Amino acid sequence: SQQGEEDPQALSIQEGENATMNCSYKTSINNLQWYRQNSGRGLVHLILIRSNEREKHSGRLRVTLDTSKKSSSLLITASRAADTASYFCATPHSGGGADGLTFGKGTHLIIQP
Amino acid sequence: EPEVTQTPSHQVTQMGQEVILRCVPISNHLYFYWYRQILGQKVEFLVSFYNNEISEKSEIFDDQFSVERPDGSNFTLKIRSTKLEDSAMYFCASRPTGASSGNTIYFGEGSWLTVV
Numbered sequence: 001s002q003q004g005e006e007d008p009q010a011l012s013i014q015e016g017e018n019a020t021m022n023c024s025y026k027t028s029i030n031n032l033q034w035y036r037q038n039s040g041r042g043l044v045h046l047i048l049i050r051s052n053e054r055e056k057h058s059g060r061l062r063v064t065l066d067t068s069k070k071s072s073s074l075l076i077t078a079s080r081a082a083d084t085a086s087y088f089c090a091t092p093h094s095g096g097g098a099d100g101l102t103f104g105k106g107t108h109l110i111i112q113p
Numbered sequence: 114e115p116e117v118t119q120t121p122s123h124q125v126t127q128m129g130q131e132v133i134l135r136c137v138p139i140s141n142h143l144y145f146y147w148y149r150q151i152l153g154q155k156v157e158f159l160v161s162f163y164n165n166e167i168s169e170k171s172e173i174f175d176d177q178f179s180v181e182r183p184d185g186s187n188f189t190l191k192i193r194s195t196k197l198e199d200s201a202m203y204f205c206a207s208r209p210t211g212a213s214s215g216n217t218i219y220f221g222e223g224s225w226l227t228v229v
Contacts, residue, residue: 033217033218035220037156041222042117042204042220042222042223043156045217045218048217088155093158099161100158100169100171101158101218102158103148103156103157105154105155
């Protein structure tokens with residue numbers, strides 16, 4: 001089964017609008033992370049939210065986590081052209097110390113000027 | 114800001130050849146990872162490495178793959194006999210120890226491998 005599935009797969013909005021991306025997962029987690037990837041580049045960590053947190057903010061980013069629904073959302077407010085990228089949620093494999101991450105397929109966000 | 118560095122940025126190799134991808138993790142990190150991303154697809158976990166041994170590996174990480182930490186700074190991924198389907202971007206990543214960091218993993222910019 002897939003862990004960390006984002007929707008929508010693609011999102012195109014006007015600059016200045018808010019962008020919301022969703023992520024669903026299947027197994028219990030102790031945290032969930034969001035990453036950004038510009039085309040052809042590496043993954044940049046955006047924010048981590050722990051299972052005992054419901055909401056977290058970082059600059060223009062707002063992340064929510066609903067463990068009862070096994071879902072998370074990433075909101076980017078006042079979008080800018082530079083926010084154009086793919087956004088991935090990721091969940092740890094297990095509770096061990098060397099946890100790898102399972103990534104979703106991502107949401108490709110396009111901000112139109 | 115410290116970063117994970119990878120070399121080469123791009124490598125083209127003949128099918129059947131051995132390839133070594135190199136990474137220098139962030140200096141105080143103790144957990145190391147390799148991921149790959151086939152063009153247009155999601156990022157896939159290959160292997161994690163801690164305390165000089167493999168901690169976890171995926172089904173992708175078969176006998177063709179190996180990892181090594183030959184000295185105190187480098188972390189390498191070797192593909193013994195490359196196949197066309199190994200063409201992908203390979204990302205190295207590292208994580209600091211300590212509960213405060215959670216599972217934040219820091220990624221390099223990737224090595225793009227093309228097998229022809």
